[in-house]
Amino acid sequence: MEYTVLVVDDNRASRECIYRHLQDECRVILATSGEQALKVCSKMRPDLILLAIEMAGMGGFEVLERLGERAELSTIPVIFLSTDNDTETEIRGLERGAADFIVKPVNKSILLYRIGHHLRFHRYQHLLEENVRDLEGGIVLGFAEIVEFRDANTGGHVGRSSRYVQILGKTLRKQSREVSDAMSEGDLDMIVRAAPLHDIGKIGIRDRILLKPGPLSEGEFEIMKTHSTLGGEILRRMYWRTPTQHYLKFAIQIAESHHERFDGSGYPKGLRGDEIPLCARIMAVADVYDAVTGNRCYRQGLSHEQTRGIIVDGAGTHFDPRLVEVFLKVETQFEQEFNLFRVESGGIAGGGGGVGMDISPRAA
Numbered sequence: 547m548e549y550t551v552l553v554v555d556d557n558r559a560s561r562e563c564i565y566r567h568l569q570d571e572c573r574v575i576l577a578t579s580g581e582q583a584l585k586v587c588s589k590m591r592p593d594l595i596l597l598a599i600e601m602a603g604m605g606g607f608e609v610l611e612r613l614g615e616r617a618e619l620s621t622i623p624v625i626f627l628s629t630d631n632d633t634e635t636e637i638r639g640l641e642r643g644a645a646d647f648i649v650k651p652v653n654k655s656i657l658l659y660r661i662g663h664h665l666r667f668h669r670y671q672h673l674l675e676e677n678v679r680d681l682e683g684g685i686v687l688g689f690a691e692i693v694e695f696r697d698a699n700t701g702g703h704v705g706r707s708s709r710y711v712q713i714l715g716k717t718l719r720k721q722s723r724e725v726s727d728a729m730s731e732g733d734l735d736m737i738v739r740a741a742p743l744h745d746i747g748k749i750g751i752r753d754r755i756l757l758k759p760g761p762l763s764e765g766e767f768e769i770m771k772t773h774s775t776l777g778g779e780i781l782r783r784m785y786w787r788t789p790t791q792h793y794l795k796f797a798i799q800i801a802e803s804h805h806e807r808f809d810g811s812g813y814p815k816g817l818r819g820d821e822i823p824l825c826a827r828i829m830a831v832a833d834v835y836d837a838v839t840g841n842r843c844y845r846q847g848l849s850h851e852q853t854r855g856i857i858v859d860g861a862g863t864h865f866d867p868r869l870v871e872v873f874l875k876v877e878t879q880f881e882q883e884f885n886l887f888r889v890e891s892g893g894i895a896g897g898g899g900g901v902g903m904d905i906s907p908r909a910a
């Protein structure tokens with residue numbers, strides 16, 4: 547029995563009739579009222595709902611409205627059942643989001659045909675949405691990789707730094723109720739998705755500066771710093787065109803604020819403390835860890851222990867001290883990720899774009 551169909555009707559004869567029609571075709575759950583149907587849906591997600599319009603207590607229209615208020619239930623196809631073969635009621639139901647309308651008493655062949663049609667349609671729709679999501683994910687990583695290819699020193703940085711963001715975010719959520727309320731699991735997923743785009747603004751930095759092997763002059767460094775605002779601007783335009791892509795909200799905050807410092811001495815705005823979005827404070831630690839451990843054309847990457855020292859020294863000045871505490875709890879996971887990369891790349895670690903870090907000789 548591949549599918550589960552929820553039948554909601556306060557008329558016993560009608561429920562039993564539908565049950566007999568469907569029992570050999572799918573798993574059937576019966577609810578005797580609108581209220582009971584919502585309770586069932588809060589525990590499991592049926593693949594399709596057959597919903598009587600006329601019921602004592604909560605009627606079919608109200609049940610449909612309540613289902614629509616919950617994102618995870620709003621896409622379940624709902625077929626209205628009515629004794630009233632009235633065009634106006636049918637139109638009203640379809641307008642409010644019902645997938646179909648069947649008049650009682652229900653004919654078995656019509657019922658099976660319509661249910662089969664909607665289940666198939668719904669499955670294709672779901673597959674299509676999954677494919678679009680994959681495609682979008684591919685495009686996002688593609689953008690990030692364009693930047694990575696231009697900045698020849700940062701091989702693998704985007705992938706690793708988003709893994710570090712995930713490790714820090716997950717642990718921070720676990721240890722603080724305040725944080726887990728402010729940053730849901732879904733938010734963290736979006737932040738991890740957004741992290742590879744943090745340096746997208748480098749796409750607008752001239753090669754002469756981006757690829758310069760030696761230290762940057764003060765003027766060049768000022769230009770390099772614009773990658774944060776530029777990245778925010780690029781992503782803001784993307785979000786404006788695709789407002790359903792909510793992870794772009796986080797991508798904008800991360801791109802704009804990942805070089806802000808906790809004590810207000812960062813750029814571009816000189817934000818301090820909690821003024822810096824949490825996702826950007828997390829990114830700052832991840833970005834610096836990866837950049838410092840990685841090789842640049844003008845220096846060797848530092849060891850995990852040396853990098854740990856830099857991060858600990860930066861608590862309260864460069865970094866949010868709470869995040870440094872979290873880093874110390876999960877540092878072995880960071881080290882494992884880093885070692886994994888060293889093995890994969892034959893011992894040559896790539897380094898990130900920690901523009902403006904104390905240890906960088908380019909930070910003129």
Ligand SMILES: [Fe+2]
Pocket residue numbers: 744745773804805899900901
């Ligand atoms: Fe950056």
